[in-house]
Amino acid sequence: MSLSISLADRLAAHPKLEHRVSALLDIVESESGVLDRADDAEEAVIDNLRSMGNELLTDWSAYKEDQKFSEACLKHPEAKAQKNIYWFSTYGKIEVIERCPTVNQHRVRPFSNAAQVNCREYSRTIQRRIIDFSADLSFQCAAKKMHEHYGIEIPESSIRAITLEHARCMQKDSVISVQTCQERGRDAGQFAGEMDGSMIPVVLFDEDAEGDKRKTRKTEWQEAKLCQIYKLGSTDKRHQATMGGLDEAGDQWLSCAISQGFNQQSSIHCVSDGAKWIVSQTKRVFGDQGSFLVDYYHLSDYFAEAAEECAGHKKESRVEWRHIQQNRMKSGNIDAVMAELDQYRNGKKGKTANKSEECHRYIRNRPGQFEYASAKAANLPIGSGEIESSNSSIVQMRLKIPGAWWKPANAGAMLCLRTLHSNGEWDQYWEHSG
Numbered sequence: 001m002s003l004s005i006s007l008a009d010r011l012a013a014h015p016k017l018e019h020r021v022s023a024l025l026d027i028v029e030s031e032s033g034v035l036d037r038a039d040d041a042e043e044a045v046i047d048n049l050r051s052m053g054n055e056l057l058t059d060w061s062a063y064k065e066d067q068k069f070s071e072a073c074l075k076h077p078e079a080k081a082q083k084n085i086y087w088f089s090t091y092g093k094i095e096v097i098e099r100c101p102t103v104n105q106h107r108v109r110p111f112s113n114a115a116q117v118n119c120r121e122y123s124r125t126i127q128r129r130i131i132d133f134s135a136d137l138s139f140q141c142a143a144k145k146m147h148e149h150y151g152i153e154i155p156e157s158s159i160r161a162i163t164l165e166h167a168r169c170m171q172k173d174s175v176i177s178v179q180t181c182q183e184r185g186r187d188a189g190q191f192a193g194e195m196d197g198s199m200i201p202v203v204l205f206d207e208d209a210e211g212d213k214r215k216t217r218k219t220e221w222q223e224a225k226l227c228q229i230y231k232l233g234s235t236d237k238r239h240q241a242t243m244g245g246l247d248e249a250g251d252q253w254l255s256c257a258i259s260q261g262f263n264q265q266s267s268i269h270c271v272s273d274g275a276k277w278i279v280s281q282t283k284r285v286f287g288d289q290g291s292f293l294v295d296y297y298h299l300s301d302y303f304a305e306a307a308e309e310c311a312g313h314k315k316e317s318r319v320e321w322r323h324i325q326q327n328r329m330k331s332g333n334i335d336a337v338m339a340e341l342d343q344y345r346n347g348k349k350g351k352t353a354n355k356s357e358e359c360h361r362y363i364r365n366r367p368g369q370f371e372y373a374s375a376k377a378a379n380l381p382i383g384s385g386e387i388e389s390s391n392s393s394i395v396q397m398r399l400k401i402p403g404a405w406w407k408p409a410n411a412g413a414m415l416c417l418r419t420l421h422s423n424g425e426w427d428q429y430w431e432h433s434g
Contacts, residue, residue, distance in 0.1 A: 014059055020052040050151060053091030061096040061115070068110035069099045076101040076108060085112060089123045090150055122154075127162050128430055130154065134163040135417055138401055167413035170420050170429060188265030190232040191257055192380065193290075194387035195270070195278045197223040198395045200243070203405040222408060224395050224415055225249035228387050229256040229268075232380070236260070239390060239422050241415035243408045250281035257286075267291075269380045272387070273298045274366055294369045295384040300326055302359040309356050310344045332373040338363065394418045 011018040027035060027044050035041045073080075081102065086095040100107045112118065122130070129150065133142035139160045146154050199221040206216035222243060230237040238260055240252040257268060268290045272278045282292045303322045311321035328337045338360065345357035353361070363370065372382050398418055399411055406414070420429060 016055045017052070017059065020048060020055060023048050024052075050091055053089075054094065057089055057091055057094045058096070061094055061111070064115060065096050065098055065111040068114045069101075072101050072108060072110035076103045081107060083107075083109075083119075085117070085119045087117050087119065087121050087123060088126060088152065088154070090126045090129060090152075092152055122158070122162060124430075124433070126150075126152070127166065130159055131163050131166055131417070134159055135421055136398060138404065139163065163417070164410055164413055166433070167410075167417040169433065171413050171416040187261070188263065188267075189261060190378075190380075191260065191262050191266055191268040192230055192232055193253060193257065193268050193270045193282075193286075194228045194384045195225065195249070195253060195272045195281070196384065196387040196391050197225050197275070198391045198400075200224045200395070200399050200411055201405045202243075202408050202411060204408075219405060222411075224399065224411065225252075226387065226391050226395055226415075226419075227253040227256055228390055229253065229260050229262070231260055232269075234260075237386070237390075239394060239419045241395060241419050243412040243415065246277045246281060247284070250285045253281060254285040264289075269293065269375065269378075271295055271381055271384045273384065274362060274369070279366075279369070291371075292369055293371060293375055293380075293382060294366055296326075296329075296372060296382040297385065299329065299362070299370070302355075302362050306341065306344070306355040306359040309354055310340065329370055330372045330376070332371070334363065334370060390422070394422050 011021060024045070027041060027048070030041075035044060081100050083098050083100055084095065085098045086093055088094070096111070098109065098111045100109055102108070117123075130142060130146060133145045137145065139156050142159050142163075143154055143156045146152050146159075200223070201219065202222045203217060203219050205213045207213065209216045224241055224243055225246075226239060226241040227249065228237055228239050238256045240256050242248050242252055254262075257266075262268060266289060268286050270278075270282045270286070270290055270292045272292075272295060274294045279292050282290050300322070303325045304318075307318035307322045311317040325337050325340065328334070341356050341360040341363075344354070345360045346352075346354045348354070348357060375382050395415065395418070399406065399414060420426060
């Protein structure tokens with residue numbers, strides 16, 4: 001654009017834009033009594049800027065269409081056709097009539113190819129806005145939020161499709177290459193890891209059935225497995241989650257550790273409830289570099305349930321008894337705890353076992369997993385409250401909202417979306433997407 005052409009002349013060539021600039025100046029220069037309140041002025045500015053954005057993109061698309069068509073005609077002066085094309089942006093629906101030369105009986109789309117837009121699609125910017133809402137809210141609520149904040153009507157089905165498409169893309173790149181990360185030269189360090197599960201409502205169909213697959217629909221609950229890793233003393237915590245099998249959860253745990261700097265010289269302290277699958281994954285993926293500790297507060301729940309049988313009905317006696325056992329476990333005096341429980345347990349199995357027997361069995365079946373004294377001496381955590389809190393904020397807050405039932409594959413993709421957000425990699429994904 002030549003510098004000799006004034007701004008006024010340039011605006012005159014775009015009447016809609018000139019009118020919109022004039023409307024914005026009217027807001028700035030409004031008379032006393034008109035738009036005196038800041039909130040009213042802000043709403044007026046937003047409305048005008050939203051309309052201006054739509055008009056700007058519409059004018060841009062018309063200008064670019066003419067430019068690209070002229071360039072195409074120099075190469076392909078053959079027969080031409082027209083096609084209406086539109087897409088959705090944060091400023092609403094953008095429409096343009098695209099002229100398409102025909103080359104060797106194939107239609108050439110000069111504007112669409114250059115602008116990288118397809119008819120009826122949503123711009124990358126608005127897709128990010130959509131997923132910002134649907135990552136935390138139901139797809140229905142996300143549609144309402146898009147209308148409230150951007151004045152755009154988007155079908156709930158489109159919200160869902162866009163969200164799951166990006167969630168699957170995030171899922172593909174979620175597990176870091178173990179070999180690549182092991183080759184990185186990093187210092188040894190002490191790490192802490194936690195793992196927990198949460199039951200998710202899922203809906204299943206027989207994909208091999210003929211006819212209406214909806215008739216094969218059944219519902220059940222499946223476990224989402226969430227892991228967390230951080231270097232001791234750091235507030236940078238990394239999460240990953242899966243609806244897959246136990247080994248997949250363990251592989252994600254190792255991937256999290258490696259991404260945080262874990263290497264062959266490092267050691268890792270794992271804390272969780274007493275689920276045997278978590279213990280087995282600790283041994284499988286971390287080997288001799290890992291240690292496992294039963295969550296202290298989970299064990300304390302067993303003491304609380306056994307307290308009435310061992311100390312009577314009085315609350316003060318039950319609390320005192322529980323504190324004694326807790327202190328014994330913290331100091332490493334497990335034998336004294338087992339001897340105490342031996343006096344009251346009934347030695348039965350299954351549902352016929354009393355609470356003292358359940359507590360005794362819980363401890364004796366997990367040898368070497370109650371080293372609280374050594375953990376505290378090394379300033380290592382003895383509770384898994386962090387992963388339980390993360391389970392609530394990352395998994396349950398979105399995947400267990402009322403009325404939500406998921407296909408397992410979609411639930412897994414949404415888990416990846418949620419953990420990517422919690423790991424602070426949201427901006428990084430959008431910078432490299434598209």
